[in-house]
Amino acid sequence: MNKRFVKELIRSKETYRIERTISTKNRDKFCEAICAFSNDLPRSGKLGYLLVGVEDDGSLSGLKVTDELLTFFAGLRTDGNILPIPIMTVDHVSFEEGDVIVVTVTPAPEPPVRYRGRCHIRIGSRKDIAKEDILSEKRLSARKSFDMSPCRDASLENLDLSAFSRLYLPKAIAEDVLAADTRDIKEQLCSLRLFDKQYDCPTNAAVLLFGKNSKYFFPGAYIQHVLFDGLDNASEILNQNEFTGNLIYMLPRLEAFVETSVIQKKPSPVSVLQEKILVNYPQWAIRELLMNAVMHRDYRSNTPTKFYQYANRLEIVNPGGLYGNARPENFPDVNDYRNPVIAEALKVLGYVNKFNRGIARVQKELVDNGNGLASFTVDKITVFSVSVINAKSQNVNEPTVKGFESSVDVKDLIFSDKSLKILRLCRSSAYTKKELLLLIGVTNQTLNVRNIVNPLINAGCIAPVEEDKGLVRNVHYKTTDRGTAFLDYLSSTESVHEEKIGNQLMEEKEMLLFPEDE
Numbered sequence: 001m002n003k004r005f006v007k008e009l010i011r012s013k014e015t016y017r018i019e020r021t022i023s024t025k026n027r028d029k030f031c032e033a034i035c036a037f038s039n040d041l042p043r044s045g046k047l048g049y050l051l052v053g054v055e056d057d058g059s060l061s062g063l064k065v066t067d068e069l070l071t072f073f074a075g076l077r078t079d080g081n082i083l084p085i086p087i088m089t090v091d092h093v094s095f096e097e098g099d100v101i102v103v104t105v106t107p108a109p110e111p112p113v114r115y116r117g118r119c120h121i122r123i124g125s126r127k128d129i130a131k132e133d134i135l136s137e138k139r140l141s142a143r144k145s146f147d148m149s150p151c152r153d154a155s156l157e158n159l160d161l162s163a164f165s166r167l168y169l170p171k172a173i174a175e176d177v178l179a180a181d182t183r184d185i186k187e188q189l190c191s192l193r194l195f196d197k198q199y200d201c202p203t204n205a206a207v208l209l210f211g212k213n214s215k216y217f218f219p220g221a222y223i224q225h226v227l228f229d230g231l232d233n234a235s236e237i238l239n240q241n242e243f244t245g246n247l248i249y250m251l252p253r254l255e256a257f258v259e260t261s262v263i264q265k266k267p268s269p270v271s272v273l274q275e276k277i278l279v280n281y282p283q284w285a286i287r288e289l290l291m292n293a294v295m296h297r298d299y300r301s302n303t304p305t306k307f308y309q310y311a312n313r314l315e316i317v318n319p320g321g322l323y324g325n326a327r328p329e330n331f332p333d334v335n336d337y338r339n340p341v342i343a344e345a346l347k348v349l350g351y352v353n354k355f356n357r358g359i360a361r362v363q364k365e366l367v368d369n370g371n372g373l374a375s376f377t378v379d380k381i382t383v384f385s386v387s388v389i390n391a392k393s394q395n396v397n398e399p400t401v402k403g404f405e406s407s408v409d410v411k412d413l414i415f416s417d418k419s420l421k422i423l424r425l426c427r428s429s430a431y432t433k434k435e436l437l438l439l440i441g442v443t444n445q446t447l448n449v450r451n452i453v454n455p456l457i458n459a460g461c462i463a464p465v466e467e468d469k470g471l472v473r474n475v476h477y478k479t480t481d482r483g484t485a486f487l488d489y490l491s492s493t494e495s496v497h498e499e500k501i502g503n504q505l506m507e508e509k510e511m512l513l514f515p516e517d518e
Contacts, residue, residue, distance in 0.1 A: 001091040001093055001102055001104075003093050003095075006051075006093045006100060006102060009049055009051060009102070010051060010054055010058050010060075010100070011058055013125075014056070014125040015124060015125060016036075016041070016042060016044075016048075016122040016123065016124055016125070017037070017044070017046055017047070017048045017049060018048070018049050018051065019033045019048075019049070019050050019051065019122075019125075020051045020054040020055065020056060020058075021050070021051070021052055021054070022052075022053060022054065022055055022061040022063070023052075024052060024053075024063070024069060024072075027076070030050060030052075030073070030076055030103070031076055031081055031082055031115045031116075032115055032120045032127060033048075033050045033103075033120075033122075033127075034048075034050065034076060034077075034082060034086050034088060034103065034105050034115075035082055035086070035113050035114065035115040035118075035119070035120040036048070036120045036121050036122040036127060037049075037050070037086075037105035037107070037122070038082075038086045038087070038105055038106075038107060038108040038111065038113040039107075039108065039111045039112055039113050039119060039120065039121050040107035040108070040111070041121040041122065041123065044107075045107055045198065046107070047104055047105065047106060047107075048104075048105040048107075049102060049103070049104055049105070050101075050102070050103035050105070051100055051101075051102060052073070052100065052101035052102075052103070053065075053098055053099055053100045053101060054100060059097070060095060060097040060098040060100065061098055062097065062098040063098045063099045063100070063101070064098070064099055065092045065094075065099040065101060069101065070090055070092060070101070073090045073101060073103055074090045076088075076103075081115055081116055082113060082114070082115050083113070083114055084108065084110070084113060086105060086106075086108065086113060087105070087106035087108065088103060088104060088105045088106065089103075089104045090102075090103055090104075091104070106198075145337075145338065145339060145340055145341070146204055146298075146299060146300060146338070146339065147203065147204045147205035147208065147299070147339040147340065147341045147342050148193055148203055148204075148205065148340070148341055149196075149203060149204055150196035150198070150199040150201050150202075150203055150204075151201060151202055151203060151204045151206070151207045151217060152199055152201055153201075153217065154201055154202050154206075154207050154211070154217060155201060155202070156185070156186070156202065158202070158207065158211055158212055158213070158217075159202055159206060159207070159210045159211060159212065160210045160211070160212055160246065160248075161185060161210070163210050163246070163248050163249070164185075164189070164194075164209075164210050164248075165185075167248055168209070168210070168248060168345070168348065168349070169188065171348050171349065171350075172192055172345075172348045189202065189206060192341075193205065193341045193344075194206035194209070194210075194341070203341065204217075204218075204299065205339070205341035205342055205345070207246075208221060208246065208247055208299060208342065209246055209247050209248055209342070209345055210246050210248055211246045212246075214245065214246045214247075215244055215245075218299050218300075219302045220299070220301045220302040220303050220304050220319065221244075221299055221304075222242055222243055222244040222245075222250075222304050222305070223242070223243040223250075223254060223290070223293075223294075223304060223305045223306075223307055224240070224241075224242055224304040224305070224306050224307065225240060225241040225242070225243065225257070225307045225308075225309070226239075226240045226306075226307075226308050226309070227239040227240065227309045228308065228309065228310050228311070229311065230310065230311055231310050231311055231312060232310065233308075235310070235311075241257065242304075243257070247294065247342070247345070247346075248349075251291075251294070251346075251349070251351060254290060255287060258283060258286055258287055258290065259283055262281065262286060262309065262314070263279060263280065263281055263283045263286070264279070264280045265277050265278070265279050266278045266279075266392075278391070278392065279369055279391065280390050280391055280392050281314065281369070281371065281388060281390065281391065282365040282366060282368075282369045282371070284361075284365060285361075285362045285365040285366050285369075285371075285374075285388070286314070286388070287351075288352070288358050288361070288362050289316055289362060289374070289386055289388070290307065290316060291346060291351045291352050292352070292358060292359075293305045293307075293316050293318045294342070294346070295337075295339060295342055295343050295346050295352060296318065296320065296323065296337070296338055296339070296384070297318045297319055297320050297338075297339075298318075298319045298320025298338065299339070301319035301320065303319040304319075305317070305318050305319070306318075311390075312389060312390050313387055313388060313389045313390055314387070314388050314390070315385060315386070315387045315388075316385065316386050317383055317384075317385040318383060318384045318385065319382065319383060320338060320382070320383070320384060321378070321380055321381050321382060321383060321384050322336075322378055322384065323336050323337070323338040324336030324337070324338070328378045328379045331376065331378045332359040332360070332376075333473070362374060366388060367469060369391050370391040371388055371389050371390070371391045372389050372457075373475075374386050374387065374388045375387045375388075377446075379446065413459055413461070413486055415455060415456065415459075415461075416451075416452065416455075418440050418442065418452045419452050419453070419455055419456055420490075421439075421440045422436045422439075422440060422452065422453060422456060422462070423456055423461055423462065423479060423483055423486070423487060424479075424487065425439055425440075426462050426477055426478050426479040426483070427479040427483070427484065427487065429478075430465045430476035430477060430478040431476060431477060432474055432475060432476055432477070433449050433453050433475075433477070436453060436477070437449070437452065437453070440452075453477075456483070457477070459482075460480060460482045460483070461479065461480060461482055461483030461486055462477045462478065462479055462480060462483055463477060463478065463480050464476065464477060464478075465477070465478050
C-alpha cells in the first residue's frame with residue numbers, strides 16, 4: 001500500500017469512512033467497523049479504512065506488526081461472525097514512529113451486512129445499529145441489472161474499442177459534445193454504463209455489444225436459425241445458421257439474412273394486366289420480433305435464442321420469460337427492461353424505438369400482409385416465444401394451430417361440439433374469445449382457445465369484425481359467409497358430421513380435462 005496515501009488517512013479526521021484504534025485485541029470493535037463500512041449507509045460507494053496503531057489525535061502508538069497479528073485481522077473476514085462475508089484486504093505500512101495495519105473494506109453490493117446478527121452503521125464518526133428495512137431498501141435501490149453489472153473476468157483488451165469509437169460513440173453522443181470530449185476511453189465507456197470504475201472492468205453490456213469473443217463470456221449469446229422441411233422439429237433440416245459475435249457486428253448480418261433468406265416475394269396475377277406481390281412475412285415485423293428477442297433475453301442462460309422456420313410458420317423462442325412489471329395478464333400493454341443498457345444501445349443504433357409501440361405495429365403489419373396475428377406464449381417462467389404463420393399457408397387473420405386451412409372444402413371440415421356451439425353463437429352476435437369460452441362453460445385458458453376457438457378462425461368460419469381488425473386485445477369475432485355455409489351444410493348432414501368427428505372429439509376432451517399433459 002502507498003505510504004503517502006496512508007499518511008493522508010492518518011492525518012485526516014475520523015469520518016464514516018475512517019476509524020482509528022490502538023487496540024489489537026478488541027475483536028468486537030474491529031468487526032463492528034468492518035460491518036459498518038460494508039453497509040455504507042451514505043451510499044457513497046467509497047472504501048472504508050480501519051487504521052490499527054493510530055491514536056485519536058493522529059499520532060502513532062509504536063505498534064510492531066507480526067505475522068500472527070496480520071493473520072488475526074485477515075481471519076476476521078471468514079470467521080463466520082460477519083455475514084455476508086465482507087470484501088476486505090489487510091495491509092501494513094512501517095514508519096519510524098511505528099507500524100500501521102490498514103484494513104480496507106469495499107461497500108457490500110447487497111447490504112445489509114451483519115455482525116453477530118446486528119447491522120452496524122456509521123453516521124459521521126458515530127457508530128450505531130440500523131433498522132433492517134433501511135438497509136434492505138438501500139440494497140434494492142442500488143441493485144444493478146445484469147447488463148449494467150461488471151464482467152469481472154474481462155478487461156479493455158477484450159473489447160473492440162475501434163468499433164465502439166467508430167460505430168457507436170458518434171451515434172450515442174452529439175457531434176459538438178463529442179468534438180469537445182477530452183476524456184479517456186474508460187471515462188467515455190463509463191458515461192454510457194459500459195465500464196465499471198469500482199472493479200475497473202467492462203460491464204456485461206459492453207462485452208455483449210463490443211466483445212472480441214462475447215460467446216466466451218456468455219455461451220448462450222447467439223441466435224440459432226434452423227430451416228425445417230416440415231411442420232415440426234422431427235422434419236428434415238434444409239439449412240441452419242448461427243449468428244454469433246458481438247451485437248454491433250452481428251445485428252447487421254442478422255438483418256441482411258432476414259431480408260435475403262427469410263423473406264420471399266412472389267408475383268401473383270390479379271387480372272390480365274395487373275399482378276400483386278405476395279410476401280410470406282413482412283420484413284419489418286420479423287426484424288422487430290428478432291430485435292426484441294435480442295433486447296429482452298436472459299443472457300445468463302446458456303441457451304441460444306431459437307429462430308426456427310417451418311413449412312407453415314416461423315417461431316422465435318427466447319430464454320427468459322416476462323420480466324419485471326410485465327405479466328401475462330397485462331402483456332403487451334405493459335413492458336419492462338431486463339437489459340436497459342442493451343435496450344438503449346439498440347435504440348441508439350436504430351433497431352428499436354423503446355416507446356412500447358413495437359408489438360402493436362408488428363400485429364398490424366402481419367394482419368395487413370395476411371399472416372394473421374402473431375401468437376405469443378407468455379405464461380412460461382423460463383422462456384418467451386412467438387409464432388407467426390406463413391401468409392402463403394392461410395388467408396385469415398389468426399395463426400393456424402391444428403392444420404385447418406380456409407382452402408379446405410366446407411364439406412370436409414371437422415369441428416368438436418364445443419366449436420360448433422361457438423360457431424352458432426357468432427352467427428347472431430360478435431364476441432371476444434374470452435366471452436365465447438365463458439358462454440359455452442369452459443375456462444379462458446390458452447389450451448381452450450387453441451383447441452376450441454382457433455380451429456374455427458383458421459378454417460375461415462369466424463373472423464374479426466371489421467372495426468376490430470388490427471387490434472391485439474378484445475377482438476370480437478363473427479361467423480363468416482364460409483361459416484354460415486358450413487352450418488347450412490351441417491344442418492342437412494348432421495349425422496355424417498358426428499360420425500366424422502369420432503375419435504378426434506374424444507382426444508380433444510382428454511386434452512381439456514388434463515391440460516398439464518400439453
